[in-house]
Amino acid sequence: MDKIFFIGIMIGIISRLIMLNLDDKQYPTQPNILTSQIVLAFVASSLGALLIPALVNRSYTSITFLSLAAEQFRQVRSNRRDTLQDLESTQLVPRGNSFIEEIARTYEIRNYMCIVTSFITVASFWALNNEVKLSENPSIIISTIIGLIVAFILRKLLSRQSISDIAEVSIVDISFEDDCVLKVGNLKGITNVGLKSDRERYIKHGIGIEIRPKNNSYTNAGILSYPGQRQVICYNLYSRLGIFRESNEPAFTPIPRVDPETRSLYIAFIPMERDERKIIEAVKSCPVLESAKGKNLSLKNLKIIGKENE
Incomplete structure (x- = not known):
């Protein structure tokens, strides 16, 4: 499962990248925030890709890492909120507390999206390869397509209305x-x-x-x-x-x-x-x-x- 593990990570990162255009449209960002989001996407995607091997090997204790990750992502949300609130006094037109909370919540939710897409990608491969008895290469191709479809579906679901x-x-x-x-x-x-x-x-x-x-x-x-x-x-x-x-x-x-x-x-x-x-x-x-x-x-x-x- 080494190949699909790395593919799952890549699909998770791609799912975050396809949201960056939407983020930039609704919440103008800076290069350093872009870098931090890609790094967090890698961490979240790795956790999602590791979940299926952990379950298959009955290493249930490793699932506790998900709770640690959720706590970390909540901390990211809190840090983002604090940063934007500190910058409010420097804005000629302030964002307002409602918008700041919305941005902070968005940064947290996007990481969960990476976990879900990488998890479904690896889970699809395992089901096709072990349950359906499909060979490795076709299983990889089909699971990759499924992961991308899930990423675009989540993008659609997480897209907000505009004025x-x-x-x-x-x-x-x-x-x-x-x-x-x-x-x-x-x-x-x-x-x-x-x-x-x-x-x-x-x-x-x-x-x-x-x-x-x-x-x-x-x-x-x-x-x-x-x-x-x-x-x-x-x-x-x-x-x-x-x-x-x-x-x-x-x-x-x-x-x-x-x-x-x-x-x-x-x-x-x-x-x-x-x-x-x-x-x-x-x-x-x-x-x-x-x-x-x-x-x-x-x-x-x-x-x-x-x-x-x-």
Whole structure:
């Protein structure tokens, strides 16, 4: 089983690599985090590949390594959470606690995915070679294909919804009423902007964003209304497009507000590059938090009736 052991490890690592594109899309990362994830994928895949030989040889005590691995992966989750929380004060637009917890949980779950894929790969080989009495090479080929299929199935299952699944995004005008009250689209009263130079920057460089719940659904509106989800949208805009402000300019901090009638979310944002297409894509690619789901479920059969729908 030496060949299939190493193949199982490789399949486990591949299952992690095919998730890196999704991770980078939803949670922008750095090279050192990439390296740590590949190393952890190797460790997790090795544990999964070793499980079948241990069971076959009735070395049940070796299974205790799984509990040690689970504890280690929980520690990885805790370390990642602590690191991101320590960096919050350095962000021009913070991630928010909800997003940090979501990222930390994701780093833990991905390691379990490596264990499952490598385990199923080796288990498939053992079943084909010993139970079905298939020769070694065909067993290796079939079990490798099964492992890859499982990896892609898990990728599909672990993929999160994005804002594009629950809302429509469009660009709207920014204006000021009563001299200093910021208005985005149809929603007045986002914030007060006292300095004339700040108002001029909003008019010249700012862009208004409207995020409307799909199907006038209260369920989708509940997700957009969740404070943690709003903060994630603002951070996703900042991480992808930058923001035209300094740390001592609170007037330009994006403040998402919900229209109480239409339940649409409005944001005034000043990107480094005023590209409407990229802005819409950045909002649509933002992940939907697990903690944001389940809001307004009792109203799922009702439709939002606001001034835009009358």
